[in-house]
Amino acid sequence: MGIPAFYRWLVERYPRAAVSVIEDEPPLLDTTGPNPNGYEFDNLYLDMNGIVHPCFHPEGLPPPKSYDDVFRAVFNYIDRIFSIVRPRKLLFLAIDGVAPRAKMNQQRSRRFRAAKDAADEASWRESKIESEEEKSTSLEQSMKLDSNVITPGTEFMELLSSSLHYYIRLRMNKDAGWQGIKVILSDANVPGEGEHKIMSYIRLQRNLPGYDPNTRHCLYGLDADLIMLALATHEIHFSILREDVRGAGPNDKTVKCAKDSLLASQQGEREYSKPMEVVDENVEDYVSRQKFQFLNIWVLREYLAIDMKVRGFKTKAKLERLVDDFVFMCLFIGNDFLPHIPSLEISEGAIDLLMMVYKKEFVKMGGYLTNSSKVNLERVEHFVQAVGFHECAIFRRRTQMEKERELRFRRFSRNKPSSYSSKPMSQNPLNSSAVDIQTQMHRIDTGINANVDKIKLGEKGWKERFYVEKFEAQTEDECKRILRNAVSKYIEGICWVMHYYYEGVCSWQWFYPYHYAPFASDFHGIDKLNIEFTLGKPLKPFDQLLGVLPAASAHALPLFYRELMTDMSSPLLDFYPTDFKLDMNGKRFSWQAICKLPFIEESRLLSEIAKVEHTLTDEERQRNSFSLDALFVHTSHPLAVKILAFCKRKVGHPKLSNAKVKRKINPKFRLCMVKIFPIEAVHVKNAAFEGALFLLMLFHGKLPLSWFRVL
Structure with a gap:
C-alpha cells in the first residue's frame, strides 16, 4: 500500500521476525483453550478495511451477490482471526472513518482508478450481452457492488455497522471466549482511519495509571x-497478524477454517503475491490453503538494534531513538500521504542505502534525526543530502536495468502466444502477472506513455527536464519557485506524518499539493523552515464522499449531492473528470500508474455543499454525522457490575441531563480501559440481548469524552 514491497523486504532480511501461525485441527468451537502458538494475547485489534475489501471483491473468485453475502463473509473472517489469536481482555474492531485531507488525495486516486477499471469491465461485459433487460440488470448489479461504497457515509457502511452490532451480540451470547472480554467497535461514523484509531487507543492506555507494560497486543491488517x-x-509485546505473502500452493495442507470463510486479501502487496490460478474450487477449499504469519515486533526490534548499531558516538545509542529514526527514514520510501523520493525504491535496495548512510553520517549529523514526533531539520538536511549523493548512480543503474528488461520483453514478444484474453487488461483477475506482461509488451510495441522517456534520469540536464515535465514549470524562475515550494511542503508532510504516527492528527486540512516528490539532492535550506500546523476539524462523511468519489459512484450520495457531481451546470464539475492522464512514471505495471487528478478546493466544495445540506432526510443526516466508539461487555464481566451499579444510582436524577460526572474505575476491573468517564446522559434498557451490554464512548486524544449509553 503506502510502502510497496516493504513486508517482503522485511521477512527476507529479518526471517525470524515472521513465524507461521499454528492452528488447532477442526472443528474448533472453544476459543477459551490455550493458544496453540505457545503464547497468549491480551488485546486483538482488527483493521476492518483489510477484511471488508477482500470480502467485497475477492480476487479470482466470483463477487458476492448481495450485501448479506459480504457481511456473512466478514463474520466468518473475523471468526477465524479470533480463533487464531484468542484475545483474553479486548477485541477492537476499527473501520475507517473520515480521513485527514492528506489521506483523502490517495483515496481519491484509488477510487477514480477503480471506477475507470470498472467502466472498462462493464463495457466488455455489455459487448457480450444482447438483451436490453440483461444489460439493465448487469448495470444495477455493478452499481450495487461498486467497491467505492466502502467509504464513510454510504448506506453500505451504515448497514455494515448494524451488522457488526448484531454479530458481536450473537458471539457474546454463544461463545464463551467472547464473554470474558470487552469488544470495542469504532465504525465509519467515528472520524479517523481505522489503524490510527487503534493507535490512539493504545497511546491513551499507556498513559493511564495502572497500565500493565507487559500487555500483549496483536494487530491484524494488510497495510x-x-x-x-x-x-x-x-510496546515490546506486539505482533502483527497477516497472510503469508509467499502464498500457499495447491498441494499445501493447512487446517480448514469455519465454513464460508473468505480468502485473505491479496490487495496490500499484490505485486509479490503468487499469481492467481484458474482452479475448480469453492471458497472453503481456497481458504483452507490460506496461510497466516505472526510478525513479532519484539524480534524485529532486536534485529534493528543490531542492524542500526552506530560506532564512534560519544554515548551508547538508545534503541528507542534508533527505532524512531528507522520509522522516519522509511517515510521517504513510501507512505499513504506523500509520494516517495524518485531515487528510492525498495526493490533497488533503498532501505539498505538509507541505513548505510544513517550509520555512516550519524556522528557527523550530531546524533538522532528525531525525538519521538519531533524532527531535527538541520540533521535531516545533512542526512538527505548524503542520500542525494547516490542519486546519479542509482538512475544510471536503473536505466541500464530497464534497457535489459525491455530487451528480454522484446525477445519474449517475438514468441508470444497468438492471443490473450479479450477481457480488459486491468480487470483480468485470473493471472495478473500475464496481464502485466501483456501491458508491458503493449507499451514496447506502441511506444506510448512511460516508454517514451523524455527525462532520461541520470543524463545531463535530468533535473531540469524532470521539473518541466512533471511539475509543468514553464520558465527557469518558475522551476526554482516550484522546487522551493515542493521541498518546503514535502518536509512539512514528513513532519505531519511523524506527528500523526506518534501523537495523532495535527491538522485535518493539510495535504501535499503535488503528484511527485522532489529529488533528495534538492533538499536545501530546510533547517530554516518554521513548520506549524492548525488542527482544524474533519470533514463530514458526505463532504468526504464528494471529495474522493468519481461521478460513476454518485449513486452512493443523496440526490442533490449527486447532482453536484453529474449535472453539467454544476460549479464543481471540474472536480470529476471522466477521463484523466495515467502516468506510468517509469513503473512496470499498469496499476502502479499515477492518476493526474485535479486537487479538490475545499473552500469551494464546502460552499456548494452548504447550499444543499438542508435537503437531507433524517436518515441521511444520521449517516452524515459523527458517532462514538461502542463498547460491548457481557453481564458476567467484572466491568458490567460496576457500570450497572453506577447507572442505578444516577438514572432518573433531575439534573442528569446537564451533569458532568467523573468516575474512576479500578484498573483491576478496567482491564485496559479508559479511566475517566465524563457523563451527560445515561439510558438503561432491559437485557434484551441475553445479557450483553452496549456502551458508547469516545477514545480520541484531545476530543472530549462526552457521554456513554448502556442498553
Whole structure:
C-alpha cells in the first residue's frame, strides 16, 4: 500500500521476525483453550478495511451477490482471526472513518482508478450481452457492488455497522471466549482511519495509571504502515497478524477454517503475491490453503538494534531513538500521504542505502534525526543530502536495468502466444502477472506513455527536464519557485506524518499539493523552515464522499449531492473528470500508474455543499454525522457490575441531563480501559440481548469524552 514491497523486504532480511501461525485441527468451537502458538494475547485489534475489501471483491473468485453475502463473509473472517489469536481482555474492531485531507488525495486516486477499471469491465461485459433487460440488470448489479461504497457515509457502511452490532451480540451470547472480554467497535461514523484509531487507543492506555507494560497486543491488517505504527508504540509485546505473502500452493495442507470463510486479501502487496490460478474450487477449499504469519515486533526490534548499531558516538545509542529514526527514514520510501523520493525504491535496495548512510553520517549529523514526533531539520538536511549523493548512480543503474528488461520483453514478444484474453487488461483477475506482461509488451510495441522517456534520469540536464515535465514549470524562475515550494511542503508532510504516527492528527486540512516528490539532492535550506500546523476539524462523511468519489459512484450520495457531481451546470464539475492522464512514471505495471487528478478546493466544495445540506432526510443526516466508539461487555464481566451499579444510582436524577460526572474505575476491573468517564446522559434498557451490554464512548486524544449509553 503506502510502502510497496516493504513486508517482503522485511521477512527476507529479518526471517525470524515472521513465524507461521499454528492452528488447532477442526472443528474448533472453544476459543477459551490455550493458544496453540505457545503464547497468549491480551488485546486483538482488527483493521476492518483489510477484511471488508477482500470480502467485497475477492480476487479470482466470483463477487458476492448481495450485501448479506459480504457481511456473512466478514463474520466468518473475523471468526477465524479470533480463533487464531484468542484475545483474553479486548477485541477492537476499527473501520475507517473520515480521513485527514492528506489521506483523502490517495483515496481519491484509488477510487477514480477503480471506477475507470470498472467502466472498462462493464463495457466488455455489455459487448457480450444482447438483451436490453440483461444489460439493465448487469448495470444495477455493478452499481450495487461498486467497491467505492466502502467509504464513510454510504448506506453500505451504515448497514455494515448494524451488522457488526448484531454479530458481536450473537458471539457474546454463544461463545464463551467472547464473554470474558470487552469488544470495542469504532465504525465509519467515528472520524479517523481505522489503524490510527487503534493507535490512539493504545497511546491513551499507556498513559493511564495502572497500565500493565507487559500487555500483549496483536494487530491484524494488510497495510505495511501497520509495522511502522507498531514500532512507534514502543510496546515490546506486539505482533502483527497477516497472510503469508509467499502464498500457499495447491498441494499445501493447512487446517480448514469455519465454513464460508473468505480468502485473505491479496490487495496490500499484490505485486509479490503468487499469481492467481484458474482452479475448480469453492471458497472453503481456497481458504483452507490460506496461510497466516505472526510478525513479532519484539524480534524485529532486536534485529534493528543490531542492524542500526552506530560506532564512534560519544554515548551508547538508545534503541528507542534508533527505532524512531528507522520509522522516519522509511517515510521517504513510501507512505499513504506523500509520494516517495524518485531515487528510492525498495526493490533497488533503498532501505539498505538509507541505513548505510544513517550509520555512516550519524556522528557527523550530531546524533538522532528525531525525538519521538519531533524532527531535527538541520540533521535531516545533512542526512538527505548524503542520500542525494547516490542519486546519479542509482538512475544510471536503473536505466541500464530497464534497457535489459525491455530487451528480454522484446525477445519474449517475438514468441508470444497468438492471443490473450479479450477481457480488459486491468480487470483480468485470473493471472495478473500475464496481464502485466501483456501491458508491458503493449507499451514496447506502441511506444506510448512511460516508454517514451523524455527525462532520461541520470543524463545531463535530468533535473531540469524532470521539473518541466512533471511539475509543468514553464520558465527557469518558475522551476526554482516550484522546487522551493515542493521541498518546503514535502518536509512539512514528513513532519505531519511523524506527528500523526506518534501523537495523532495535527491538522485535518493539510495535504501535499503535488503528484511527485522532489529529488533528495534538492533538499536545501530546510533547517530554516518554521513548520506549524492548525488542527482544524474533519470533514463530514458526505463532504468526504464528494471529495474522493468519481461521478460513476454518485449513486452512493443523496440526490442533490449527486447532482453536484453529474449535472453539467454544476460549479464543481471540474472536480470529476471522466477521463484523466495515467502516468506510468517509469513503473512496470499498469496499476502502479499515477492518476493526474485535479486537487479538490475545499473552500469551494464546502460552499456548494452548504447550499444543499438542508435537503437531507433524517436518515441521511444520521449517516452524515459523527458517532462514538461502542463498547460491548457481557453481564458476567467484572466491568458490567460496576457500570450497572453506577447507572442505578444516577438514572432518573433531575439534573442528569446537564451533569458532568467523573468516575474512576479500578484498573483491576478496567482491564485496559479508559479511566475517566465524563457523563451527560445515561439510558438503561432491559437485557434484551441475553445479557450483553452496549456502551458508547469516545477514545480520541484531545476530543472530549462526552457521554456513554448502556442498553
